[in-house]
Amino acid sequence: MAAQATLDRVAHAHHGSVRRDRRRALIWSYVFLLIFVIFFLTPPIYMFITSLKTSAEISTGSMPWWVSDPTLSNYVELLTSPIYLTFFRNSVMVALLVVVVTMLVSILAAFSLARMKFWGSATLATGVFLTYLIPDTLLFIPLFKIFAYLNELTGIEFINRWWILVIVYPTLTIPFCTWIMIGYFSSIPKELDEAALIDGAGYLQLLTKIFIPVALPGIIAATIFAFTVSWAQFLYPLAFTTSTDQLVLPVGIVTTLIKGDVFNWGQIMTGALLGAAPPLIIYAFLMDYYIAGLTAGATKG
Amino acid sequence: MKKFLRRKSTIALVMALPLIVVITSLVIYPAFFSIYLATLNKSMEHFVGLGNFSFLFKRETFWMVVKQSIIFAVSAVLFKALIGFFVAHCVHNVPTRGQRKWRGMLLVPWVIPPAMSTLAWLWLFDPSYSAFNWLLERIGVGPVPWLGDPYWARFAVILVNVWVGAPFFMIMYLAALKSVPEQLYEAAAIDGANWWQKMWYVTLPMMRNIIAITALFSLIVTFANFDIVRVLTAGGPVDQTHVFATYAFNLGIQGNDIPLGACVSLFMLPILAVAAIFILRDIGRRGNEA
Numbered sequence: 001m002a003a004q005a006t007l008d009r010v011a012h013a014h015h016g017s018v019r020r021d022r023r024r025a026l027i028w029s030y031v032f033l034l035i036f037v038i039f040f041l042t043p044p045i046y047m048f049i050t051s052l053k054t055s056a057e058i059s060t061g062s063m064p065w066w067v068s069d070p071t072l073s074n075y076v077e078l079l080t081s082p083i084y085l086t087f088f089r090n091s092v093m094v095a096l097l098v099v100v101v102t103m104l105v106s107i108l109a110a111f112s113l114a115r116m117k118f119w120g121s122a123t124l125a126t127g128v129f130l131t132y133l134i135p136d137t138l139l140f141i142p143l144f145k146i147f148a149y150l151n152e153l154t155g156i157e158f159i160n161r162w163w164i165l166v167i168v169y170p171t172l173t174i175p176f177c178t179w180i181m182i183g184y185f186s187s188i189p190k191e192l193d194e195a196a197l198i199d200g201a202g203y204l205q206l207l208t209k210i211f212i213p214v215a216l217p218g219i220i221a222a223t224i225f226a227f228t229v230s231w232a233q234f235l236y237p238l239a240f241t242t243s244t245d246q247l248v249l250p251v252g253i254v255t256t257l258i259k260g261d262v263f264n265w266g267q268i269m270t271g272a273l274l275g276a277a278p279p280l281i282i283y284a285f286l287m288d289y290y291i292a293g294l295t296a297g298a299t300k301g
Numbered sequence: 302m303k304k305f306l307r308r309k310s311t312i313a314l315v316m317a318l319p320l321i322v323v324i325t326s327l328v329i330y331p332a333f334f335s336i337y338l339a340t341l342n343k344s345m346e347h348f349v350g351l352g353n354f355s356f357l358f359k360r361e362t363f364w365m366v367v368k369q370s371i372i373f374a375v376s377a378v379l380f381k382a383l384i385g386f387f388v389a390h391c392v393h394n395v396p397t398r399g400q401r402k403w404r405g406m407l408l409v410p411w412v413i414p415p416a417m418s419t420l421a422w423l424w425l426f427d428p429s430y431s432a433f434n435w436l437l438e439r440i441g442v443g444p445v446p447w448l449g450d451p452y453w454a455r456f457a458v459i460l461v462n463v464w465v466g467a468p469f470f471m472i473m474y475l476a477a478l479k480s481v482p483e484q485l486y487e488a489a490a491i492d493g494a495n496w497w498q499k500m501w502y503v504t505l506p507m508m509r510n511i512i513a514i515t516a517l518f519s520l521i522v523t524f525a526n527f528d529i530v531r532v533l534t535a536g537g538p539v540d541q542t543h544v545f546a547t548y549a550f551n552l553g554i555q556g557n558d559i560p561l562g563a564c565v566s567l568f569m570l571p572i573l574a575v576a577a578i579f580i581l582r583d584i585g586r587r588g589n590e591a
Binding site: 025026029030032033036037039040041042043044046047050058061064065104105106108109111112113116117118119121124126127128129130131133134135136137138139140141142143144145146167168170171174175178203228231232234235238239250251253254263265268269272273275276279280283287290291294295 | 309310319335384387406408409410422467469521527531545550570
């Protein structure tokens, strides 16, 4: 009897310590999460704080983490400045066109590689994945030279035209989008297309009536990926475009708002924040698709 | 002929044709063209063989770039992996209801275009108005020359790279953590395993593949990084923070010596090839398990 009571007490004490351990682990998790959220969110929040300041307030430097006299003048100035609106328009045009081209090419290719198979299709699928690993920093110099040659050959100006980016960005987006679309298409049961083919559907109908609707989450994830990559790309526009009216947002902000040694930080931060807004808004509304695309094929990091 | 056009494999080839055209003309051809370019002289008129390579080998700056690229990539990937792993565990620990909110906030650095967020860091590191130095001054620590001193500048570019990339590791590791069956932990607990033993014998082996793939991917991208170094330091002070990509840009595009720039960027190939081989092996293994 007494032994049983001791045993119960020991068990109870043990149980209590496990619970206390769990509780302590939970509290520490929250503490560290808070620390890392502060670390991760400091730059964007600081962008926002600075964007609300006047140049005069920034140059006093008395209290960088607080706005004593908030103003929207930076936003008004940028959103009415023709040059900034040109950057924005160029970025939007490039990103939208790249998304369209990417999705057309990669959906067709992924359908063909996942389902129809032809001589060498397995090798091509691996090849697509390998090209995804070749970085832009290896290709920008030869591409620059190739377009210079093409210019001599045809007389068409390629360098310093915003639409050149629509030609080169797909090299960054198509391999990965094709790769994740192959994954999504392969997961569709074979019985589904057999049934459709027996009913007399052609391959194109099979793709538009069955594969695209069923794999829609994958298509959304791939579209988001293509958009964010083209919106954020910095090296190609920096190397291939120089005239102010041909620049896209990231390069435009970095090269034109910084004039010599004069840094108008209020405007730079406003411009950067507005430039970061489209991907952030997409992310806020479509977080699950965004993450699905990220984890689908082990993305770049 | 008509029959040939109707064949399934022909249609398939036609559908894949745009992909093949894009990849061969804009990725594979330029990659080989780059090797050819590297063997020309500056005005690209005659063949100099390995002349550009031997020229680079004699320059001290080039060896500094090699060293800095390796330090930059290895330390950044290591810290991204450690922080990502740690934060993923923290998120995994809190109740499921709150996880979405934390995950949402922690992924923000990954979503902002790196060129834009690096501008915020540039402003945080500003020599006269640094908001970090302002905070340090409150606790009585002297101003830190974030981007003015070579060692601090190296630290700064790594810090920003870790800031951008750690959330990606976090999201990958969190997905991997969630895929570990709860029964394994219960079985380990019954066998009397403590926290470390569960981590060492259950969590890590189950996550090994995803840890390796994510780290290799990140190694490739970090090694080839351009945006952060370009915006933050542009290679300075005195070329001390240059990595292969920014150095190649300086020589090739700004310095107008395209062959030399191509030559520098080709040095990224060996490490990319090694990482790619390992990734292909791991992905093949993942395919077999599934």
